[in-house]
Amino acid sequence: MVGAPESMIRAGTILSWYARSYRHTWRATITVAFLNPLFFLLSIGVLLGGIVDERSADLGGLSYLEFVAPGLLAATAMQIGTNEGSFPVMAGLKWTRTYHAVVATPVRVAELFTGLFAWVALRIVVAAAIFTAVSAAVGAFRSPWSALAPLAALLCGLAFAAPIAATASALEDGSWLTGIFRFVILPLFLFSGTFFPVSQLPDWLEPVAWATPLWHGVTLCRDLASGSAELWPALGHAGYMAAFAVAGSLLAVWILRRRLLR
Amino acid sequence: MLIEASGLTKRFGEFTAVDAVDFAVVPGETFGFLGPNGAGKSSTMRMIGAVSPRSGGDLRVFGLDPAEEGPAIRQRLGVVPQEDNLDLELTVFENLLVYGRYFGLPTPLIRERAAELLDFVQLAERRNQRVEPLSGGMKRRLTIARGLVNTPDLMLLDEPTTGLDPQARHALWERLYRLKQGGVTLVLTTHYMDEAEQLCDRLVVMDRGRIVAEGSPRDLIARYVEREVVELRFAGGSENGAAALLEGVGERIEELADRVLISTGDGDATVAAVHERGVQPESVLIRRSTLEDVFLSITGRTLID
Numbered sequence: 001m002v003g004a005p006e007s008m009i010r011a012g013t014i015l016s017w018y019a020r021s022y023r024h025t026w027r028a029t030i031t032v033a034f035l036n037p038l039f040f041l042l043s044i045g046v047l048l049g050g051i052v053d054e055r056s057a058d059l060g061g062l063s064y065l066e067f068v069a070p071g072l073l074a075a076t077a078m079q080i081g082t083n084e085g086s087f088p089v090m091a092g093l094k095w096t097r098t099y100h101a102v103v104a105t106p107v108r109v110a111e112l113f114t115g116l117f118a119w120v121a122l123r124i125v126v127a128a129a130i131f132t133a134v135s136a137a138v139g140a141f142r143s144p145w146s147a148l149a150p151l152a153a154l155l156c157g158l159a160f161a162a163p164i165a166a167t168a169s170a171l172e173d174g175s176w177l178t179g180i181f182r183f184v185i186l187p188l189f190l191f192s193g194t195f196f197p198v199s200q201l202p203d204w205l206e207p208v209a210w211a212t213p214l215w216h217g218v219t220l221c222r223d224l225a226s227g228s229a230e231l232w233p234a235l236g237h238a239g240y241m242a243a244f245a246v247a248g249s250l251l252a253v254w255i256l257r258r259r260l261l262r
Numbered sequence: 263m264l265i266e267a268s269g270l271t272k273r274f275g276e277f278t279a280v281d282a283v284d285f286a287v288v289p290g291e292t293f294g295f296l297g298p299n300g301a302g303k304s305s306t307m308r309m310i311g312a313v314s315p316r317s318g319g320d321l322r323v324f325g326l327d328p329a330e331e332g333p334a335i336r337q338r339l340g341v342v343p344q345e346d347n348l349d350l351e352l353t354v355f356e357n358l359l360v361y362g363r364y365f366g367l368p369t370p371l372i373r374e375r376a377a378e379l380l381d382f383v384q385l386a387e388r389r390n391q392r393v394e395p396l397s398g399g400m401k402r403r404l405t406i407a408r409g410l411v412n413t414p415d416l417m418l419l420d421e422p423t424t425g426l427d428p429q430a431r432h433a434l435w436e437r438l439y440r441l442k443q444g445g446v447t448l449v450l451t452t453h454y455m456d457e458a459e460q461l462c463d464r465l466v467v468m469d470r471g472r473i474v475a476e477g478s479p480r481d482l483i484a485r486y487v488e489r490e491v492v493e494l495r496f497a498g499g500s501e502n503g504a505a506a507l508l509e510g511v512g513e514r515i516e517e518l519a520d521r522v523l524i525s526t527g528d529g530d531a532t533v534a535a536v537h538e539r540g541v542q543p544e545s546v547l548i549r550r551s552t553l554e555d556v557f558l559s560i561t562g563r564t565l566i567d
Binding site for chain 2: 010013017020021101102104105106107261
């Protein structure tokens with residue numbers, strides 16, 4: 001979408017705008033990005049995991065902590081992606097209308113979106129790297145391949161950020177977002193293989209879980225963290241998530257153009 | 263010519279917002295679009311600002327076609343939109359910094375300009391405060407400073423003082439007047455005739471997507487209306503009968519919901535004639551004709567309803 005050097009520079013000014021805003025708003029984001037995942041890791045992974053392990057559940061040879069930590073990593077990426085892909089778009093179009101100010105300057109819509117997307121990517125990858133480091137420190141991630149887990153989580157987060165940005169671009173009213181979080185994102189979080197193998201789901205529901213980018217993110221992160229990743233399945237998971245990110249981005253830019261340049 | 267439009271048209275589906283208008287703006291002048299809400303002023307401004315594709319006709323801004331060279335045009339424009347769209351989370355200075363970067367300006371240069379501009383709009387003391395709690399007038403002034411950060415060749419102001427209290431409006435007019443003195447070309451829309459009279463060298467009157475008159479405020483008044491207006495108000499809606507009694511008094515009579523306006527070259531003589539007819543208005547006012555009367559005489563309607 002954005003190729004020429006001057007376009008990259010203009011996209012960069014949008015990224016720097018978001019970074020500047022973050023200096024004022026970072027406090028509100030640390031719960032979702034850092035504290036919640038660590039609380040989950042401790043309560044579900046370590047404490048509940050102790051009980052699960054006593055019952056010797058079949059988790060492919062992993063302890064429950066080793067099983068759940070990569071799932072939490074992917075799920076955290078999803079949450080940051082959905083939050084940061086939706087609210088800034090809603091604010092830019094409707095709440096503070098800053099996107100209307102941006103497109104009155106030389107910055108183009110595709111450059112605006114690219115800048116936002118780069119910012120969301122940065123947010124996800126920083127949170128994912130911290131979570132990975134903590135997981136490695138508590139022994140939840142054992143393989144050296146864990147170093148690639150933040151990138152898998154990044155893809156997972158962007159697979160949600162782009163489609164939700166497209167959705168937010170099309171919405172007139174932010175209250176729809178709350179509904180999407182409650183009825184789409186939360187069930188995905190609970191049922192896409194983060195906390196238990198999806199083979200536990202009823203047979204008819206299992207393919208639904210496979211279709212979600214989160215399941216691919218969880219599975220890829222888990223395979224990397226445990227060192228059992230194989231090239232082709234890993235590329236398949238990555239490609240599936242990348243397809244969501246690319247298609248969502250194209251759609252978002254198309255809708256934003258219609259909204260901003262009427 | 264900074265702007266040249268011919269047959270410029272904007273349609274939204276079936277609705278024609280701007281209907282084949284022609285106008286031109288030369289460097290250094292302050293050019294206005296005067297008209298009621300929904301006249302097509304903002305749609306015209308958005309097309310000039312290269313953020314709204316035209317549906318028909320031709321448009322050149324700085325000699326460039328907005329459909330082809332939007333970024334190059336926007337690089338040289340300063341835009342003050344109808345609704346404020348500042349970043350409320352950021353400080354006053356940060357709003358200028360972030361915005362200046364969109365134009366590719368280096369940070370040290372933006373800092374330098376921000377200092378001058380914040381002095382100019384009298385917000386220097388607020389430099390490091392968040393924007394959100396500022397008053398409407400301050401936000402408007404900051405939006406103007408933001409629009410000037412790239413030292414534009416042309417400033418577009420869409421309803422610059424709508425929603426401000428009278429004091430803030432006058433403060434803003436004074437700033438705009440100084441810009442004009444400094445040689446900046448201003449194009450503005452307004453539905454306030456006093457704003458158009460105070461600021462515009464030349465203006466077009468718009469109604470329902472069309473340009474219905476064009477000229478300097480003084481020309482328009484001379485061309486379309488008499489020098490003075492006698493305004494009569496009546497107690498309890500008895501004006502309908504009064505208008506019939508007044509036939510032939512003054513040059514032309516307009517009946518509005520709450521008053522009767524008589525356009526005349528000689529207010530005192532007209533008031534005397536009103537009394538001779540035995541009409542007893544509750545109040546009588548003689549005033550100079552304004553652009554509001556021009557609009558009324560052309561369209562039969564008022565600017566603000």
